[in-house]
Each structure stands twice: as structure tokens, then as C-alpha cells.
Amino acid sequence: EFWWKAFSTGETNQVDSAWGPLLWPARTAMPVGGFLLLIQGIPEVFRAFHKMGKERERKFVMALPIYLIALTWLVLAIFLPDLVPGGAAFTEMMKASPSLDKATIGLIMMGAMLFVIFIGFPISFTLIFLAFIFGIWGYNFFFSTFLMTLGTNSTMLNDQLMAVPLFVLMGIVMESAGLMERLFSSIQMIMSRVRGALFIAVLIVSTIFAAATGIVGASVTMLGIMAGATMTRAGYDTKLAAGTITAGGTLGILIPPSIMLIVMGPVLEVSTLDLFRGAFIPGALLASLYLLYTLGRCWINPDLGPILSDEDQPDTSRFYGAEVALICLGVLTICRVFGLGLGGTFGGFIPFGGLFALIIIGTIAYKAYRNLSILRIALPIAVLFHLYMIFANIGEDGSLPIMSIVMGAFILLLAYLGRIIYSAEADKDFYFSNLWDEFFAGLMPPTILISFALGSILLGFATPAEAAAMGAFGSILLAIGYRKFTFSNFFDNLMKALEITVLIMFLVAASNFFGAEFSALGTPKLMTEMLLGLEMSPYLILLMVMALIFLLGWPLEWVPIVLIVVPILLPTVQSLELHGLSSYDTMVWFGILVAVNLQTAWLSPPVALSAYFLKGVVPNWDLKDIYIGMMQFMLVQLLGLALIFIFPQLVLWLPRVMAG
Structure with a gap:
């Protein structure tokens, strides 16, 4: 109908385009695509038919004529009501039922919906069937078919939902490429000297993974696979471990870019961007509460999360604290210089300024990371640079923002901890451990990707759909960079993303x-x-x-x-x-x-539901212990x-x- 209207009237687009192109060539994709989809569906029907088994095949063949007759009648009654006046007859049949006011019919429909869903019927088909039948009871056949068409069409035209398949694909690609496992192992290595290190690693990874997928079941399952056996081997308390994994996994509901928030935006008639921004502080608050609870329990009872054994700890220099301080200072310097470049501080076209600044500061940081002599020169320069940027924020009245004061104190603390590189012992005993290679290779790339995708949404640089596209493309590049990309695996990822998207959109x-x-x-x-x-x-x-x-x-x-x-x-x-x-x-x-x-x-x-996801991947954990751990959180x-x-x-x- 859309295509024929555009073709017969010569309709043009005068709203979104200055040159007013004809619409019918583009709309040709709708009937052609529908026809091709129908052709593709025929072999799928036969393929499914032969998987049914002989007895079910026989019953299916017996019921097929009735189904085809009913389907043909329904289609003709909708599109050719003058030729097949069945809709009016069906309406009269429903009107013959007990006369109730429309609001009461709606209450009955809601009760029937809850009952049918609770006993296990498929939700989508249940909603369509009940809405159609009760709509005819309350109004008429044609009104129900109109609302059905309108609801489907408005869903497919909602541009806020474009982000759903792309964010789903981003999370699936990152999961299948093993990026989350590498992220977990890198955090585990870095925090290995801290009591409750695996709890910290699980919560950090769950926060990042939640931002990548937004799917609770995937988060809990992946965390259980990655951390369950490791926690058991390290002697961690099963109850607290189960609670940490399930609580961390549920962050996928809340932390942007949550799939649920994307779907909820049109329902509440609010901007998805505002929901993302509104969820940011609550998500950080809950993650912080989880972290404080687990570390507090480990501090009160060290047996709950013992320090990892020597074989699980990486080799480090004698001055591990200085390593941490200098790495933190280097990362802060890179981020600040890159931010200045993106902000146009270095002049020229802004993206190229940021890229140029990143290349220069990254090269210097890498040389300092590998050469102690260069590091000794770079450290005071970095400290002076940060102090200059802090004092540049002094107001006209001579006041300095509180955050600038806190940042300055933190920079000076890092510099004080890193002073050991100027002692004679440093030449012999100071070096950056191999764990930092894992940090930069395993932790930084996925974190930067997710931060960039999420930050572009929160700062208003991109819509959720645009950020999702960048995130999906970036996850593919990371998979290629980690040498985990294969076309067969990528095809499987696309099919998984398609299945989840179709389920949600339907x-x-x-x-x-x-x-x-x-x-x-x-x-x-x-x-x-x-x-x-x-x-x-x-x-x-x-x-x-x-x-x-x-x-x-x-x-x-x-x-x-x-x-x-x-x-x-x-x-x-x-x-x-x-x-x-x-x-x-x-x-x-x-x-x-x-x-x-x-x-x-x-x-x-x-x-x-989180308990059953976790029990499925860590079968040696007792369900009672999982429940007790979940209750704490x-x-x-x-x-x-x-x-x-x-x-x-x-x-x-x-x-x-x-x-x-």
C-alpha cells in the first residue's frame, strides 16, 4: 500500500531532503523484501517439518488445511472486507456474549493475560491473541486489526530501538572473542595482593560487561564461568562469591547502555538519553555499595576472601607501590592531553588535534615505560603539567574548585610514591612488571571502547543508535586485534544478535x-x-x-x-x-x-532467576548457599x-x- 501510493501519485520527500527525491524506488524494498522473506520462509517450514517426528508430522498434516483456511479467511477479511464480510459476523458473534462495560472487559483481559503467562504460554502470541479477542469483544473486528497494524508499524518506525541490535551485537562479539575473560584475568593479576581480590575483579568486570551487553542472563553466566572455579580453588567463601556474581550480573539491567532502558524510553515517552544519564549515578552507587560490602566483610573476616596464593600472584619488583603510582599518573596524563586535543586546545581540526596529541603522548609514555632514564625526565614534566592545569582553573576571585584541590593532592601523592625511581636502588630493583602488559592489553582496550561509546551518549556527541554502531564496530576491531575474529564465528554472533533482537522487537x-x-x-x-x-x-x-x-x-x-x-x-x-x-x-x-x-x-x-543461571554454570555450588549469598546483596x-x-x-x- 505504501509503495503503490508513492508510485501512483509520484510522492516525493520534501521534508528530509532539499532536492525532493521520489519515494517509490526506496519503498520498493518493502514489497520485494517481504516477498523474498516469504520465499526464504518456505524451506524453513519444510526443514522444521522434518524435525517434528512422524507422529507430530501426521497431526500437523491433518491440521494444516484448517489452519490455511483460517489464515486465508483472516487475510481476506482484513484486506478485502467487501469480498469476505467475515469480520462483521465475527464481531456480532462476540457481541452476543455477556454484555459488560469496556473497563470490565479490560480487567478480565488483564487477569487472563497474567494467568496464561504464569502457566507458561509464549508471551508474544498470548498478548496478540488476547488483545485481538478482547478488542473484538469491546469494539469490533476492524478496530482490533487496525490497532494491531498500528502497533507493529509504530514499533518498527521507532528510531530509539535501532540501538538494540547494535548493542546486543557489541556484547556478543566481546563475549565470543574472549575479551571479558582477559579483562577478568588482568584485573585479578593487578589486585592479587589485596584481600578479596577476586570479589573486586568480579564487580569491576560485571560493571564493564553490564555496560557492554545490558543482558542479565549473559552477565551472570559469563561471570560464573570465569570466576566460579577460580574462587573455589582460592578458598573463597561460596555464599559471598555467589552473591557477588549474581549481584554484579544484575547491573546489566541498570548501567547504560542497558537494553531495558532503551526499550523503556518509548514506553515512558521520555528520551533514552535522559534515562541513560539518570541511571549513571545509581549504577555507580550500587556497584560501590557492593564493593564496600564485600571488602568490609573480608576486612572483618579475612577467611572469606584470602590473599591469592604465591602461584596465582604475578612477579613484581620490590617497589610495587611505585609501579602502581606511576602507571596511574601516566594514564591520567594521557587522558588529560587527549581531552585537550579533542577540545581543540592544540588548534586545527578537532579530531585530528586529539589524534595527534594521543600519538605524541602515547609514544612518550611508552618510551618512559620501557626506559628508566626517560621516565626520570618525564615524571616531573607530567607533575608540572597537571599542576599547571589545576591552577589554570583559579577563578577571578582567586578561588580554586574543590575537585581541582583534590586532584592536585592526588597528583602530588602519586609523585611522592614514585620518587623511588631517583634512588640508587631503582637501577637494580625497579622495573615495570609483566602484569602491566596484561593491564594495557587486556583491561584498557575494552574499557576505552565502552567508555567511548557510553561517554559519547552521556555527553551528547552521539545518539544511542550512533554510539551503538560505533561500539559494535569497535568490538569487531578489538576481536581482529586480539586475533579472535573468524568469519564463521562472526556469522554465529550475527545470528545470536538477530535472535535476541527479533525476540525483543516482537x-x-x-x-x-x-x-x-x-x-x-x-x-x-x-x-x-x-x-x-x-x-x-x-x-x-x-x-x-x-x-x-x-x-x-x-x-x-x-x-x-x-x-x-x-x-x-x-x-x-x-x-x-x-x-x-x-x-x-x-x-x-x-x-x-x-x-x-x-x-x-x-x-x-x-x-x-539469577540463582538458576549461576547454578547452571557452577553445578558444584549448592543452591542453598547461592540463595544465602544473594539475600545478603x-x-x-x-x-x-x-x-x-x-x-x-x-x-x-x-x-x-x-x-x-
Whole structure:
């Protein structure tokens, strides 16, 4: 229809293009692509048919004529209603059922949906079927088919969802190339002299991996494979280890670029960029709370996370503290000079200025890393450079920002710790250990890639879709650089990304249809009036909403909750008059509350899904111990959720500041 309209009328694009091209050549891709997809589907049907087995093949063949007749009737009734007037007859048949008001029909539809999903029916097809049947009951056949088409079309035209397949591909490529395993081993080596080093490594890797994938199941599974056996061999407490892995894995729900936040943006009708910015501080807060809890437990009881054995520790020089200080100072210097180059400080075209600065400072740093004499010259220059940049921030009244003072003190501390390179002993006993080679090869590249993709979103340099494209392309380059790239493996990665994307997009389209029917029946308005009619504080009503989402988070994945439950509850939340918050701020805050709430539900027995993911890859850990470990972190999670609920500015401050 779109193609024929453009072809027959000579429609042109006068909005997005100055020269007004004809639209029908581009729209030709729609019918041609649909036809080719249909042809491709025919051999897939036969392939699936022969995998069914003889008995199921026989039943399938018997039911096939009925299915084809019903499908043909449905298609003709939709597209040729004058030729096949079946839609009106079906509507009359449904109208013959008990007469109820539309809002009550919507309540019955919601109850049927929850019941059918809980007993295990596929969510997408359940939503489509129920919305279609109850839509006909409440309205008519043609209204339901119109909403179905509209919901699917609006989903496919939503440009915010373009980031989903690209971020999924980025995480899958990084996982299959072994980048996360190398990242874990590098952090483990660097933190090997610290009590609870493996806990720290798991939490750091989970934070980075969460930013790469945004998929909880993948994060928990990968962390369990990487760290489970190592923690057991090192004598770590099983309960605390299981809690650390599952809690770290759930960060994928929250930390940008979370797939859930990308999907939630259109549902809440807010910018995905604002959700990303709003999730940044809560994500860092929760990761910090996890880290403080694990290190505190290890400090109180050292047996929970003993220092790694000598064979698991890398060889280092006598002055390991000086190594750490000088590496930190070097990394800070490179980042600051590169930032100045990107900011145009060195003149010329900005990207080339940043690249030129990075090449120069990287070369100097590498020479200093390999040669002690050059390092002795570079250290005072780096310290003076940082001090100059700090004092350049002095205001007109002579004041210096607090952050500049803290940064200056940190630089001087690093320089003081690195002073050993000027002693006579340094010539004989000081050198940079091999673990720093692993640090630069295993830790820095994926961290820089993810930071660049995420930073470009948060700073407004790129849309989520553009940043996702850069991240996916960068992950492919890293796989090539690590010599882990093969075309067969890449094809498998594309297929995995396609499967996950199709699952998500189909659910989004189905839930849009269900939500449109539900709203048209007027049930959300009825529920909102009932809740607001109660003489309760709006914050207490919001707590009730969050409690319901928490309970539903036990048996359900985030997809049905975000796409089905949240739209049902949304009118109620939008009607709450929360002190000091605009309606838009309320939606951003509510979105992050939902994300943190679902994290908590994933850590809450008896149906905590993270426990089963972990048990599947570490079978020697008892499920009871996994539950006990998760419960500890669930309490930490509840503390974080309470802080975000009490202080909405933890969510709203960064979006406001970065939006000017």
C-alpha cells in the first residue's frame, strides 16, 4: 500500500531532503523484501517439518488445511472486507456474549493475560491473541486489526530501538572473542595482593560487561564461568562469591547502555538519553555499595576472601607501590592531553588535534615505560603539567574548585610514591612488571571502547543508535586485534544478535498492540481513579506500585514487566502530584526506580532467576548457599533502592546538568 501510493501519485520527500527525491524506488524494498522473506520462509517450514517426528508430522498434516483456511479467511477479511464480510459476523458473534462495560472487559483481559503467562504460554502470541479477542469483544473486528497494524508499524518506525541490535551485537562479539575473560584475568593479576581480590575483579568486570551487553542472563553466566572455579580453588567463601556474581550480573539491567532502558524510553515517552544519564549515578552507587560490602566483610573476616596464593600472584619488583603510582599518573596524563586535543586546545581540526596529541603522548609514555632514564625526565614534566592545569582553573576571585584541590593532592601523592625511581636502588630493583602488559592489553582496550561509546551518549556527541554502531564496530576491531575474529564465528554472533533482537522487537510490537487495546477499553483510567480515590499519600501509592512490580519480578523477565505491566500502571504514576517534580522528571525517576526494583527482585528468593543461571554454570555450588549469598546483596540493593526513592536527585541531577 505504501509503495503503490508513492508510485501512483509520484510522492516525493520534501521534508528530509532539499532536492525532493521520489519515494517509490526506496519503498520498493518493502514489497520485494517481504516477498523474498516469504520465499526464504518456505524451506524453513519444510526443514522444521522434518524435525517434528512422524507422529507430530501426521497431526500437523491433518491440521494444516484448517489452519490455511483460517489464515486465508483472516487475510481476506482484513484486506478485502467487501469480498469476505467475515469480520462483521465475527464481531456480532462476540457481541452476543455477556454484555459488560469496556473497563470490565479490560480487567478480565488483564487477569487472563497474567494467568496464561504464569502457566507458561509464549508471551508474544498470548498478548496478540488476547488483545485481538478482547478488542473484538469491546469494539469490533476492524478496530482490533487496525490497532494491531498500528502497533507493529509504530514499533518498527521507532528510531530509539535501532540501538538494540547494535548493542546486543557489541556484547556478543566481546563475549565470543574472549575479551571479558582477559579483562577478568588482568584485573585479578593487578589486585592479587589485596584481600578479596577476586570479589573486586568480579564487580569491576560485571560493571564493564553490564555496560557492554545490558543482558542479565549473559552477565551472570559469563561471570560464573570465569570466576566460579577460580574462587573455589582460592578458598573463597561460596555464599559471598555467589552473591557477588549474581549481584554484579544484575547491573546489566541498570548501567547504560542497558537494553531495558532503551526499550523503556518509548514506553515512558521520555528520551533514552535522559534515562541513560539518570541511571549513571545509581549504577555507580550500587556497584560501590557492593564493593564496600564485600571488602568490609573480608576486612572483618579475612577467611572469606584470602590473599591469592604465591602461584596465582604475578612477579613484581620490590617497589610495587611505585609501579602502581606511576602507571596511574601516566594514564591520567594521557587522558588529560587527549581531552585537550579533542577540545581543540592544540588548534586545527578537532579530531585530528586529539589524534595527534594521543600519538605524541602515547609514544612518550611508552618510551618512559620501557626506559628508566626517560621516565626520570618525564615524571616531573607530567607533575608540572597537571599542576599547571589545576591552577589554570583559579577563578577571578582567586578561588580554586574543590575537585581541582583534590586532584592536585592526588597528583602530588602519586609523585611522592614514585620518587623511588631517583634512588640508587631503582637501577637494580625497579622495573615495570609483566602484569602491566596484561593491564594495557587486556583491561584498557575494552574499557576505552565502552567508555567511548557510553561517554559519547552521556555527553551528547552521539545518539544511542550512533554510539551503538560505533561500539559494535569497535568490538569487531578489538576481536581482529586480539586475533579472535573468524568469519564463521562472526556469522554465529550475527545470528545470536538477530535472535535476541527479533525476540525483543516482537515482544515490543505485541505489547504495543495489547497496551493500545487495554487503553482503548478504558481500564487504566478506571484503575487510576480507584487508586487516586484512596486517601493516601502519592508516595505511598508509588510504594504500592513498586511493591507490585517487585512481586511480579520474581517469576517474570523484565520484558513483560516493562512492556505490559508498566504501561498499565503508567496513568496512575503520571497522575501523582509529587512535590518538586515535573511530570517528565517523574517519568525519568520512575523508570530508574523500576530498573533498580527489578534488580532487587532478581536477587530475591524463592524464584530468583539469577540463582538458576549461576547454578547452571557452577553445578558444584549448592543452591542453598547461592540463595544465602544473594539475600545478603538483596539487602544492600534495598538500601540503594531506598536512597534513590528518598533522594530523587540521585537520578535527576545528571540529566539536568548535562542538558544545561
